[in-house]
Amino acid sequence: MLFWKDISLWWRTSTAYICGSAFLLTSAYFFHAYSNSYLQRVEQYQAGFLSESDLPSIRDMVIEPYLETVGFLLVFLVPILLLRMQSEEQETRATTFLFTLPVRTSELVYSRFCAALLTISVLLLIGVLPVFVLSFLSSTPLSAAAAGFIGLILVSALYLSIGLAGTHLIPSPVSLTLVHCTTLFMLYFLPALAYQVGGNIGVLLELLSPVMYTEMLFKGYCSLNQLVYFLVGTLCFLNIASFLKHKIREWA
Numbered sequence: 001m002l003f004w005k006d007i008s009l010w011w012r013t014s015t016a017y018i019c020g021s022a023f024l025l026t027s028a029y030f031f032h033a034y035s036n037s038y039l040q041r042v043e044q045y046q047a048g049f050l051s052e053s054d055l056p057s058i059r060d061m062v063i064e065p066y067l068e069t070v071g072f073l074l075v076f077l078v079p080i081l082l083l084r085m086q087s088e089e090q091e092t093r094a095t096t097f098l099f100t101l102p103v104r105t106s107e108l109v110y111s112r113f114c115a116a117l118l119t120i121s122v123l124l125l126i127g128v129l130p131v132f133v134l135s136f137l138s139s140t141p142l143s144a145a146a147a148g149f150i151g152l153i154l155v156s157a158l159y160l161s162i163g164l165a166g167t168h169l170i171p172s173p174v175s176l177t178l179v180h181c182t183t184l185f186m187l188y189f190l191p192a193l194a195y196q197v198g199g200n201i202g203v204l205l206e207l208l209s210p211v212m213y214t215e216m217l218f219k220g221y222c223s224l225n226q227l228v229y230f231l232v233g234t235l236c237f238l239n240i241a242s243f244l245k246h247k248i249r250e251w252a
Contacts, residue, residue, distance in 0.1 A: 006115030015084035020123045023077050027127040030069045034062045035134075058138045063131055067148040067218040070127055071155055071211075075188055077123075078159040079180040081116065083173050106242040113160055113238060120156045124149065144220035151217030154230035155210055159184055161237035168244035187211075 041056035050056075131145040163180045170176040190209035194202040206212050210233075213226040 006112050007118070009085065009115070011119070016081065016119060019077060019080050019084075023073060023123055024127055026073060027066075027070055028130075031062075031066050031130050034065050038062050058134065059140050059144055062134065063140065063144055063148070064218050066131060067128070067152070068214075070124070071152055071214055071218075072188065074120075074152070074156055074159060075184040076181060078120065078156060078163060079177045079184065081120070082160070082163040082167070082180065083177040085112070085116070105245050109164060109238060109242045109245055113157075113164060116160050117153070117157055120160070121153055124152045124156065128152065141220060144218070147217045147220045147222050150222065151214045151226075154217075154227075154234075155214060157234045158210060158230055158237075161234045161241065164241040165237045165244065168241060 038056055038058060038061040041050070041061065044050050045055060128145065128149045131148065132142065134140070135142050135145045162183060163176070166176050166180055166183075170179055187209055188211055190205050191211055194205035194209070196202075197205060210230070213229050216223065217226060
């Protein structure tokens with residue numbers, strides 16, 4: 001019941017449609033740009049301007065850059081969608097009503113998380129669909145597209161869990177969105193900071209960034225370390241969110 005309530009909360013307003021459309025249009029633009037760049041390289045190769053070693057690859061020039069771009073767009077998409085959810089709950093006072101239901105606090109958090117993740121996964125599936133089609137038509141292994149799609153879902157789950165934990169620390173939806181977006185932006189660019197810092201601290205910063213784990217997923221490789229990083233990080237922030245929500249529920 002809680003899950004379907006949260007699903008209806010996502011799709012009964014125009015925010016999911018507007019943000020989803022903007023996300024898909026932006027993704028389509030980058031896919032078109034990468035595809036055109038690849039076709040230009042193919043024309044240069046066929047004209048004899050490139051050597052055999054410079055033979056363009058769809059996987060290197062289209063699929064991987066496109067998946068990385070979609071991953072970067074999640075830095076903005078997830079906070080905006082959570083902004084609408086928090087605003088809707090404050091307007092309808094849904095949280096106060098949910099606290100009166102005979103359910104555990106963790107169920108409230110996890111139902112919201114699953115509903116949000118399902119919504120974003122649908123958008124990601126539509127956005128990654130051209131990659132599957134391109135991989136099939138070009139005889140490129142579908143493992144890269146499948147692993148990339150899994151990687152995007154794992155990143156979305158981590159970003160959502162961070163945002164849900166923040167909703168219980170920052171009551172203002174606008175302030176939460178700014179802090180959430182800034183935090184995700186910093187996580188995304190941690191490898192660049194790690195390169196500047198160097199040493200053991202630089203290595204530690206690299207290990208904290210989701211980019212280091214999604215790079216291999218976008219190349220079509222999946223390992224236990226990658227899954228452990230995202231699962232542990234997501235569960236950690238979800239437990240924090242459950243703990244904070246439980247305290248708020250006691251005070252209410």
